[in-house]
Amino acid sequence: MTEFKRDGSHLSSYPPVEKWDDWVELDPEAWPRRVEKHYQLVPTVCFNCESACGLLAYVDKATGQVTKFEGNPKHPASRGRLCAKGPATITQIHDPDRILYPMKRFGPRGGGKWTRTSWDEVLETFGARIRRAFQENRGEEVMYHVGRPGQDHFMDRTTQAWGIDGHNSHTNVCSSSARFGYLLWHYTDRPSPDHANARFILLLSAHLESGHYFNPHAQRIIEGKMAGAKLAVMDPRLSNTASMADYWMPSYPGTEAAVLLAMAMVILGENRFDATFVKNWTNWEELEVDGFSAKGQSFEALIEALKRHYAKFTPEFAEKESGVKAEVIVKTAREIATAGSRFASHLWRGSSSGNLGGWQTARALMLLHVLTGSVGTPGGHSLSAWNKFVPQPFSDPPPQKRWNELLYPLEWPLCTHEMSPLLPHFLKEGRGRLEAYFTRVFNPVWTYPDGFSWIEMLRDEERVGLHAALTPTWSETAWFADYVLPMGFSSERHDLMSQESYAGRWIGFRQPVLRVLQEREGKKFDYTYQANPGEVWEEDEFWINLSWAIDPDGSMGIRQWFESPYHPGRKLTLDEYYGWMFENSVPGLPEAAAKEGLKPLEYMRKYGAYEVTTDVYKLNEKPVAPAALSGSKVEANGVITKEGKAVGVMVGGEPVVGYNTPSRKLELFSKTMADWQWPEFALPEYYRSHIHHSAQTASMGKTGADIDQDFDARYMPLVEWPKDSSGEVYTLLPIFRLPHLIHTRSGNSKFLYEIAHKNPLWLNPVDAKKLGGIRTGDLLKVHTEIGFFVLHAWVTEGLTPGVVACSHHMGRWRLNKEDQLERMSSAWVNLQEVGKGQWKMRQISGVESYETSDPDTQRVWWSDAGVHQNLTFPVHPDPITGMHCWHQMVRVERAGADDRYGDIFVDTNLSFAVYQRWKALTRPAPGPGGLRRPLWIPRMRRPEGAAFYVSKKA
Numbered sequence: 001m002t003e004f005k006r007d008g009s010h011l012s013s014y015p016p017v018e019k020w021d022d023w024v025e026l027d028p029e030a031w032p033r034r035v036e037k038h039y040q041l042v043p044t045v046c047f048n049c050e051s052a053c054g055l056l057a058y059v060d061k062a063t064g065q066v067t068k069f070e071g072n073p074k075h076p077a078s079r080g081r082l083c084a085k086g087p088a089t090i091t092q093i094h095d096p097d098r099i100l101y102p103m104k105r106f107g108p109r110g111g112g113k114w115t116r117t118s119w120d121e122v123l124e125t126f127g128a129r130i131r132r133a134f135q136e137n138r139g140e141e142v143m144y145h146v147g148r149p150g151q152d153h154f155m156d157r158t159t160q161a162w163g164i165d166g167h168n169s170h171t172n173v174c175s176s177s178a179r180f181g182y183l184l185w186h187y188t189d190r191p192s193p194d195h196a197n198a199r200f201i202l203l204l205s206a207h208l209e210s211g212h213y214f215n216p217h218a219q220r221i222i223e224g225k226m227a228g229a230k231l232a233v234m235d236p237r238l239s240n241t242a243s244m245a246d247y248w249m250p251s252y253p254g255t256e257a258a259v260l261l262a263m264a265m266v267i268l269g270e271n272r273f274d275a276t277f278v279k280n281w282t283n284w285e286e287l288e289v290d291g292f293s294a295k296g297q298s299f300e301a302l303i304e305a306l307k308r309h310y311a312k313f314t315p316e317f318a319e320k321e322s323g324v325k326a327e328v329i330v331k332t333a334r335e336i337a338t339a340g341s342r343f344a345s346h347l348w349r350g351s352s353s354g355n356l357g358g359w360q361t362a363r364a365l366m367l368l369h370v371l372t373g374s375v376g377t378p379g380g381h382s383l384s385a386w387n388k389f390v391p392q393p394f395s396d397p398p399p400q401k402r403w404n405e406l407l408y409p410l411e412w413p414l415c416t417h418e419m420s421p422l423l424p425h426f427l428k429e430g431r432g433r434l435e436a437y438f439t440r441v442f443n444p445v446w447t448y449p450d451g452f453s454w455i456e457m458l459r460d461e462e463r464v465g466l467h468a469a470l471t472p473t474w475s476e477t478a479w480f481a482d483y484v485l486p487m488g489f490s491s492e493r494h495d496l497m498s499q500e501s502y503a504g505r506w507i508g509f510r511q512p513v514l515r516v517l518q519e520r521e522g523k524k525f526d527y528t529y530q531a532n533p534g535e536v537w538e539e540d541e542f543w544i545n546l547s548w549a550i551d552p553d554g555s556m557g558i559r560q561w562f563e564s565p566y567h568p569g570r571k572l573t574l575d576e577y578y579g580w581m582f583e584n585s586v587p588g589l590p591e592a593a594a595k596e597g598l599k600p601l602e603y604m605r606k607y608g609a610y611e612v613t614t615d616v617y618k619l620n621e622k623p624v625a626p627a628a629l630s631g632s633k634v635e636a637n638g639v640i641t642k643e644g645k646a647v648g649v650m651v652g653g654e655p656v657v658g659y660n661t662p663s664r665k666l667e668l669f670s671k672t673m674a675d676w677q678w679p680e681f682a683l684p685e686y687y688r689s690h691i692h693h694s695a696q697t698a699s700m701g702k703t704g705a706d707i708d709q710d711f712d713a714r715y716m717p718l719v720e721w722p723k724d725s726s727g728e729v730y731t732l733l734p735i736f737r738l739p740h741l742i743h744t745r746s747g748n749s750k751f752l753y754e755i756a757h758k759n760p761l762w763l764n765p766v767d768a769k770k771l772g773g774i775r776t777g778d779l780l781k782v783h784t785e786i787g788f789f790v791l792h793a794w795v796t797e798g799l800t801p802g803v804v805a806c807s808h809h810m811g812r813w814r815l816n817k818e819d820q821l822e823r824m825s826s827a828w829v830n831l832q833e834v835g836k837g838q839w840k841m842r843q844i845s846g847v848e849s850y851e852t853s854d855p856d857t858q859r860v861w862w863s864d865a866g867v868h869q870n871l872t873f874p875v876h877p878d879p880i881t882g883m884h885c886w887h888q889m890v891r892v893e894r895a896g897a898d899d900r901y902g903d904i905f906v907d908t909n910l911s912f913a914v915y916q917r918w919k920a921l922t923r924p925a926p927g928p929g930g931l932r933r934p935l936w937i938p939r940m941r942r943p944e945g946a947a948f949y950v951s952k953k954a
């Protein structure tokens with residue numbers, strides 16, 4: 001971006017803040033004439049992924065319209081840079097097919113008939129239904145189910161103010177497996193790598209192009225590389241990330257933990273580990289394994305016991321499992337040891353989200369950090385909680401008394417998050433019903449596995465009484481709602497966000513640009529929808545108003561949490577909510593604002609972000625505060641307790657805060673796993689996933705000598721193919737992202753869909769030959785356990801043989817030719833239920849050009865909308881974490897004469913049977929003392945203590 005100067009004397013990368021009120025650029029449409037355009041620039045925060053990068057909205061002063069989005073140079077994480085999805089926000093806000101008004105269904109649910117309604121009617125209807133449910137003690141029938149949170153805290157406040165255990169999330173189809181591996185080590189469930197200062201970076205999967213916190217991380221990975229760091233990428237796919245790596249390790253899916261443990265053995269075997277760190281900062285004295293107990297033993301004896309335990313993980317064994325060459329494993333292990341405390345890594349989905357037991361990948365990866373002492377160090381691995389800042393509001397409702405078993409059932413006592421992919425099956429089993437169900441930026445029919453089971457649930461008015469889809473775009477799920485409630489994009493709403501982007505802490509403030517500008521000019525609004533296009537609203541104001549509608553006179557104790565902190569009894573405004581936090585909860589912000597003669601809220605509206613701290617390292621070594629120390633005692637294991645609660649730990653004779661684990665140290669040995677019926681996984685381990693090649697062989701009816709002798713089928717619910725099955729068996733990788741798309745929300749971005757709009761099946765030339773000489777573009781039929789889908793082949797050497805891959809970002813579909821889903825990204829389909837639970841989908845037409853107020857829709861030149869593979873996947877809940885294990889064992893064959901591109905068939909009776917098979921692998925609660933789950937493990941919207949017990953009160 002270049003600042004225009006008449007004399008051409010000055011170029012700048014970004015508009016300086018002092019010119020944001022009147023920024024001048026030449027009008028490109030007037031070229032070759034030099035016509036000036038005047039803009040006001042307003043900061044906000046991107047809503048197209050969870051990274052929360054800073055945007056600058058360019059508002060044309062002549063028209064009052066937002067005309068483009070660029071990066072906000074004052075945002076500490078994104079620093080003015082964006083990925084393709086940030087600037088593409090402009091196409092989303094100006095999409096002529098977007099939902100502009102609240103809509104209400106008429107006719108049968110799922111019939112596709114809608115009429116415009118008012119926000120008042122919406123609030124009245126939902127207020128009355130929810131009030132009645134609460135009065136009849138049916139609180140668990142009210143559920144809020146979020147796909148993309150895009151905010152910190154406001155919804156915690158809302159569900160807890162309502163007194164319900166009703167917050168559901170998408171995390172169990174996303175990241176809960178990796179989270180579990182991390183939390184067992186250090187309580188905090190996410191990594192925060194300090195890429196920019198690292199000497200060696202190991203990425204499991206494609207974090208340079210599409211990972212979590214992707215743009216802020218990607219720029220720091222490149223900074224690290226430019227400063228000399230080496231990059232290794234473990235991924236079966238030659239992703240854009242792998243193409244930038246010094247080492248590409250195309251591992252067979254699900255075997256990554258074997259490779260990581262082999263690396264750990266190299267470091268241990270060559271005595272290149274940081275003995276002081278391991279001795280001081282792990283709970284090694286609690287370790288019990290293979291008949292060895294570390295109690296009373298020397299540290300050296302412990303190391304020998306570890307070497308014995310992991311002796312099996314030779315580089316040769318890891319090569320046999322994974323396909324990664326033994327010499328590469330040894331070389332990278334030595335490079336990691338050399339980097340020492342400057343070893344950074346990232347793992348989020350990929351291996352951990354694809355595989356049964358995928359959480360062990362995070363557990364094994366952390367072992368490398370522990371051995372190298374690269375925890376909390378410059379250039380190492382930090383904890384997300386250290387690098388994220390969530391300001392507290394003026395008051396907090398108390399924890400709820402309830403425990404909702406639709407969210408946290410007894411079978412999965414260790415799940416990190418709600419068991420949301422199983423909701424349709426839980427309702428089918430009669431575990432409950434929903435009176436009011438809110439889906440928010442959430443499209444399970446399309447993004448979840450087993451979408452037809454979701455359709456069966458959503459269309460059943462007995463099981464789901466009233467369903468509102470809160471969404472900025474139409475979706476396959478909104479089709480089955482009673483109300484579709486339009487919520488704003490990045491420049492149309494308030495939210496506060498912070499993420500672990502680097503070794504510091506920051507907050508970003510999303511704001512409704514047109515409202516903010518008009519308010520600067522003195523105009524007054526009661527609600528954001530009055531300033532937004534149509535009547536597009538924002539969630540914060542919706543929840544405040546709905547809370548008042550549920551409890552209009554305050555007698556239910558709900559309304560009080562949504563009243564002004566300055567004028568009790570008056571409805572809370574967002575200026576008050578955020579203004580109070582900025583004044584009272586963000587260290588340094590009031591002072592920074594005062595320096596410019598601004599109030600903290602004015603400062604945040606002006607800059608859109610604030611950096612709270614930098615250089616955050618080793619917070620575990622912080623001394624315990626004198627007040628906490630006074631009256632405390634030191635337990636036998638060194639943990640410092642006060643009034644029964646741990647407040648720190650003794651390390652090297654000093655009282656320090658440590659980690660929030662039971663031992664206050666990094667837990668090499670997890671007593672929790674042992675106590676909760678999984679003693680075999682108390683240490684970081686590798687075990688074979690449901691798609692391991694031995695499982696594939698077994699699925700074809702082979703036994704004995706055909707099966708790898710090390711094959712361990714204890715936790716493996718094998719697929720059994722029908723007797724007359726044809727084709728070849730492969731592992732399908734169904735979860736890789738395309739860098740410029742983001743699930744449902746990008747469906748209405750013409751820029752992004754023009755870039756790519758296909759999801760063919762990747763397969764290696766070796767496999768193409770095996771399948772009879774398949775060529776790119778040939779039609780293939782892919783069979784899963786519950787059905788099949790038909791798509792084109794893409795033959796490429798950029799994928800490990802024996803594996804096929806298909807991106808999850810495509811295959812949008814709509815049931816109406818012209819309405820209710822973006823026509824530039826979806827196929828028009830015929831959907832039939834041909835038997836009970838038997839669903840057949842066939843595309844009637846692909847994408848076509850169409851006429852709207854935007855002439856670009858007539859220029860749509862692509863016809864492919866991709867194929868919706870997720871519909872054909874059954875649920876695979878990991879027996880420990882509950883994470884849906886995405887990878888599939890599939891049979892692939894050349895499509896037959898009757899098969900057409902995009903065909904899908906699914907039998908939901910089979911998907912229910914698969915669910916039952918996986919559920920049988922669990923080891924249910926109660927655990928020790930009658931607990932539903934360990935008290936120390938975090939839980940979303942934590943209820944009060946007594947709710948944690950199945951049969952006994954706290």
Ligand code: SF4
Nearest residue numbers: 046049053083086215
């Ligand atoms: S990474 Fe891209 S999509 Fe995500 S917040 Fe940043 S600009 Fe937006």
